[in-house]
Amino acid sequence: MSNGSSPSRGAHRPLPPRRLRQRWVSTGALAGLIALTAWAGARVGFSLRELLGNLDKLTRLLDDSFPPEWSFWPRLRAPLVETLAIALLATAAGSLVAVPLSLFAARPVAPAAWVYRTARAAMNLLRTMPDLFWAMLFASAVGFGPFAGVMALSVFTAAVVSKLLSESAEAIDPRVLEAVRASGGGWLECVRFAVWPQVAPHFASYALYSLEINVRASTVLGLVGAGGIGMVLRTQLSLFEYDRVVLIILVSFLVVLVIEQISALTRRRLV
């Protein structure tokens, strides 16, 4: 035992724990999932035969769509700018609202337990509603158009950014907070000098990320009447002008791609 060089022969080594029960549970769970998926397929009438049988319709659709009607481009410029404006405005407004909300919803920062719980509840409520829901809500409240889009996406942005930012604020180094408090700083000063310097780069990153989402989302939101290029898409779809539809999709795709690349590059430098 004490002559060192040879490894111990394992007399006292613990045995690996028996995993039999775990294995049964995971096998059962997998079987359950497969059954559930099969049921879901039957429920929505999924059929491979129908999919393959209609391939000719799909090719006809593609025939109608190509080549894209390039001359339609000048009429897309204004709606495209509108889409970008909606995204930008909503990102700014939503991110601004998210800052206080996320600070209240972070345990080490919140000034009192009831503030923390209220902010958490508000945040969860905002987040459970999808952006399309907000768009319909605001479209019926303030009328169809870009304003409804801005409102809907602002709420959506506030939900996303506050969720992410509150997690960052929960993970701050609380020792700095104690130092500022020991110097006689109040709540506002603690936030400004101990919390904000730690979360600011994260905030910038999340705001950019939500700009990415918003450019994509504001295109889609136009479909339900919230202005921008999506509204043109809806009109052309209903007129069966598929060569124009393809142009719109191409243009949106390019814009989203460019914004995402710029944003991703910037974010990599931030955090």
Next chain:
Amino acid sequence: MIDFNGARVVYANGACALDGLDLEIAAGEMVVVVGLSGAGKSTLLRAVNGLVPLTSGDLRVAGRSVRQARGRALRLLRAEVGMIFQDFRLVRQLRVLDNVLVGRLARVAAWRSVIGAWPKHDVDLAFDALERVGLLARAYDRASQLSGGQQQRVGIARALAQQPSVILADEPVASLDPVTSKQVMDDLTRINRELGITTLVNLHDLDLATAYGERIVGLRAGKRVFDGPGAGVRAADFDRIYGRSAPSDDRQEARGER
């Protein structure tokens, strides 16, 4: 200046960190508090500026009761008491000058500090404090760019900028090498003598404590088990504070602990 009277602190988990402590510290004194980890040294310091509330008993700082201080009064009391930490606790993302200005927060209107419109008087005080610790040239560097010893001196400057009547130093040299440790302890001693600021220093290293403590207070399990001049610590006192005799390698061990 600081007057503990039957001070008890019991934490939520039931741990009793201060057990009916009586301790009087006169204005201008330099007191080194020694003891094992968990003996209540940190709690003693944090009671003075109200970061840890007393469970019972009384504690007066500069004639004011810490227990009764709330809100604005508590902030002003904390402004009177500068604090220095083992791990510096600077805002690493901010400039050195801004970190020192944090020491002025209790005296400056919130809207001014929040937007960075510091009154000239307070900026002057911050620069003075930086000059005193010899870091004037680094005022506009990010705090994270400084070495450990420099960061601790910024921590001292932050405390000085408060123009405090008391300085609390919680294991100020435990993260520093021996040479830097000596510099920081010398700084603290000089500040105590020149500015007459009452200074409380927690140290776990008894050698440093006897070298710098005009007065040493030994804590064990939240009780005062030694109180006397640094030069007069005997082996029997060491035994009482640390709960065992003091052969040289045991001393080493006590020093290595956090």
